[in-house]
Amino acid sequence: MxxxxxxxxxxxxxxxxxxxxxxxxxxxxxxxxxxxxxxxxxxxxxxxxxxxxxxxxxxxxxxxxxxxxxxxxxxxxxxxxxxxxxxxxxxxxxxxxxxxxxxxxxxxKNVKFNLWDGMILQKLLFRKGFERKPVSLGLFRLGWKLVMHKKILMPLVNQKGIYCFYSKPLIGELAKLIGGKSCLEIAAGDGTLTKFLNEKNVGCKATDDYSWQHYISYPEFVEKADAKTALHKYKPEVVLCSWPVPKNPYEKHVFQTGSVDMYIVIGTRNPAYTGDFDAYNNNGKFTMELNERLSSLIVPPSPENAVYIFRRIQK
Known part of the structure; x- marks a missing residue:
């Protein structure tokens, strides 16, 4: 022993x-x-x-x-x-x-995109290589109809730490929600969400504990820090997390941080795939909203996509 x-x-x-x-x-x-x-x-x-x-x-x-x-x-x-x-x-x-x-x-299964699918998806989703770009929903809806092998997109990009794509309207709506408040993204991965928000003049800081560096390439602007440390250091008013690990140990710290007024989670409705639903349902200090409109702005479309907005209950 x-x-x-x-x-x-x-x-x-x-x-x-x-x-x-x-x-x-x-x-x-x-x-x-x-x-x-x-x-x-x-x-x-x-x-x-x-x-x-x-x-x-x-x-x-x-x-x-x-x-x-x-x-x-x-x-x-x-x-x-x-x-x-x-x-x-x-x-x-x-x-x-x-x-x-x-x-x-x-x-x-020798699954790979043919030249046609690859060309369409590269134009719709990426700036270059696997660098994502804010997705035009109009173009995506048109182009997505032309993609032959839709089901293999996410399994292939998951290997690069990509679990969703952010549409331009979603980024715009998130920017409005955050406004001029101090903002922190935890478990940020390659920092794509923060980068898009910064391009919208939202002051957001990306942090991650680098525990997935075996297959995610972390850019320099993503600060190496676990969620608890980052929350204590920056004392943000708004916190973001995209595709948090199911039953993770870090989201609970968001609800325990006194500076946080709003927490936005991008993920799924299924606790087996994303999120600490115990913390979501039992925090006692925040309301929980599943925003269907924002959920519909995640790409590719899926009935499982979910955007949760937690707001601190004012006494």
Missing amino acids: RNFTSDTAKKILANEINVETLLTQYPEYKQEVLNELRVLKSNHESNIVQAIIDKYTASAKMAKNKIMKSGMNETTVNAFLPHIIKARFAIYLLEQLNTAVAAANASD
Whole structure:
């Protein structure tokens, strides 16, 4: 059994140590998780990935409750902290697997855009290479009808850390919502959303903990900082997050930051794909609105697309 120092335990409980560091420090738990995943994968349950996530999430919550109730008792910490570490490993590994599977499926089927589709999508969605541009909805609606293999777009661009495209009307509406307020984007990835808003003269700062640098190229203007640190440093009035990881450890800090009056999330309606819905539904300090009009401005169109606007309840 591992013996954890009090300081290490507190940092792990607060998610202040990134997963890559934990994988290096506790390789034995990674192997345990891999063995458990192999066993669970043999289960023929239809939604096995979500079942695995639910299992590890429940285990982590139970372990955290035990530790907190014990008052950080050393024996209890040593017994239950590994459950929390393993849960973080499992969810991280499943995220990597999901990306790898999408890439493998495309490769196995020799899926790639033909010259026609590639030419249309490059014109509609990108400035150059994989650098996104604000999308003209009128042109997109016309061009999208001409694309033959629509379903392979997102699996292919997911490998570059791209989960959606932002239309010009969406950027304009977000700029109006933010106005002259101080703005921070957390988990910003390559910073595309912040860059588009800055082009609209919105003063927004992009931050990310760089935990996805294995396949996202972070530009210099995206500051390396986890959400909690960035929120404390900048004390923003408005916070943005696009495609937050499901059941993530960082969105809860937005609702706990006193300076924040508005939080805007771009993602999906399905908790299995994006967002910390526990924090959304139980924060107690903000109203929650699913804005259908803004949701319809995300590209490509999907009934799953969602823009949530949280506003602080004024006393």
